[in-house]
Amino acid sequence: MKFLKWLAVISTLIMLGVLVGGALVTKTDSGMGCGANWPFCYGDWSMEMFIELSHRLVSGTAGIFVLLLAIVSWKKIGHIRETKFLAFISVFFLVAQALIGAAAVLWPQSDFVLALHFGISLISFAAVLLLTLLIFEVDHKFDADSLYISAHFRKHFIWLAIYIMVVVYSGALVRHIDSSLACPSWPMCERGQPFGFADYHFGQWVQMGHRLLAGIAFIWTWFLFFKIKRHYRHNKVMYYGWTIAVFLITVQVALGAFVIFTTGNLFIALLHALFITLFFGLLCYFLLLCYRSLKK
Numbered sequence: 001m002k003f004l005k006w007l008a009v010i011s012t013l014i015m016l017g018v019l020v021g022g023a024l025v026t027k028t029d030s031g032m033g034c035g036a037n038w039p040f041c042y043g044d045w046s047m048e049m050f051i052e053l054s055h056r057l058v059s060g061t062a063g064i065f066v067l068l069l070a071i072v073s074w075k076k077i078g079h080i081r082e083t084k085f086l087a088f089i090s091v092f093f094l095v096a097q098a099l100i101g102a103a104a105v106l107w108p109q110s111d112f113v114l115a116l117h118f119g120i121s122l123i124s125f126a127a128v129l130l131l132t133l134l135i136f137e138v139d140h141k142f143d144a145d146s147l148y149i150s151a152h153f154r155k156h157f158i159w160l161a162i163y164i165m166v167v168v169y170s171g172a173l174v175r176h177i178d179s180s181l182a183c184p185s186w187p188m189c190e191r192g193q194p195f196g197f198a199d200y201h202f203g204q205w206v207q208m209g210h211r212l213l214a215g216i217a218f219i220w221t222w223f224l225f226f227k228i229k230r231h232y233r234h235n236k237v238m239y240y241g242w243t244i245a246v247f248l249i250t251v252q253v254a255l256g257a258f259v260i261f262t263t264g265n266l267f268i269a270l271l272h273a274l275f276i277t278l279f280f281g282l283l284c285y286f287l288l289l290c291y292r293s294l295k296k
Contacts, residue, residue, distance in 0.1 A: 008132035011065040015125040021055040023273035038102040090127035097121040115172035126284040154290040170210040179203030186260040248279040
């Protein structure tokens with residue numbers, strides 16, 4: 001089990017690298033850094049080529065580790081009912097995101113299609129993260145097995161997870177149409193003109209739509225926190241887990257604002273992608289707990 005734990009942790013970290021690396025490729029417009037070639041990389045040496053090639057190498061490494069994790073998990077903890085499903089999902093969506101990435105290089109794709117890439121990678125990451133948590137749950141070091149989530153909270157978690165995918169897609173679309181700085185002010189688009197919607201161009205509509213969606217997700221997460229504090233205050237997994245979720249979504253929103261304040265600082269933009277990845281992964285763990293509650 002020690003080898004499996006190390007494999008799971010390394011696979012999860014590499015998948016984080018895939019997500020952040022993909023955001024870096026988009027933010028730096030490096031998608032064609034290797035020319036119209038895949039999987040090989042040809043072209044003049046440049047920073048764009050280095051970024052794209054590095055992302056491909058990390059993604060390829062992730063493929064090897066995730067496949068190995070899926071196989072070993074299937075053999076070692078296949079008796080746990082969620083293991084085989086998560087193993088399949090982690091590999092399937094990792095392959096899907098690789099194929100979409102390849103298609104984006106070989107054939108022109110619309111920004112609306114390209115924006116799907118981040119969300120598909122996110123699902124693969126979440127599956128790997130859940131596999132990792134299952135592996136560490138074998139030691140029974142926390143009381144997740146005793147947790148029962150009521151139907152009311154299950155509905156909230158399920159709909160919030162679906163909604164977050166919409167938020168993620170809108171954020172990816174913002175990056176792909178290069179509208180991160182379409183609105184120079186925050187939280188409204190133009191300072192001194194909070195209601196000038198009629199004058200917005202397409203990039204500003206996408207940017208403001210993403211802000212609205214993210215703001216609703218922020219409020220929804222905090223609303224759930226106060227409800228969980230009331231009903232699950234003494235359950236460590238539920239209460240402390242959602243406290244972490246509140247922290248992640250709060251930092252996520254703050255980073256979105258700082259992207260504007262710093263006129264598109266690359267490091268902050270990558271942190272923005274990182275925190276929504278961590279939030280979605282944690283939310284998927286609550287979905288796993290919801291599924292288990294249905295079986296009780």
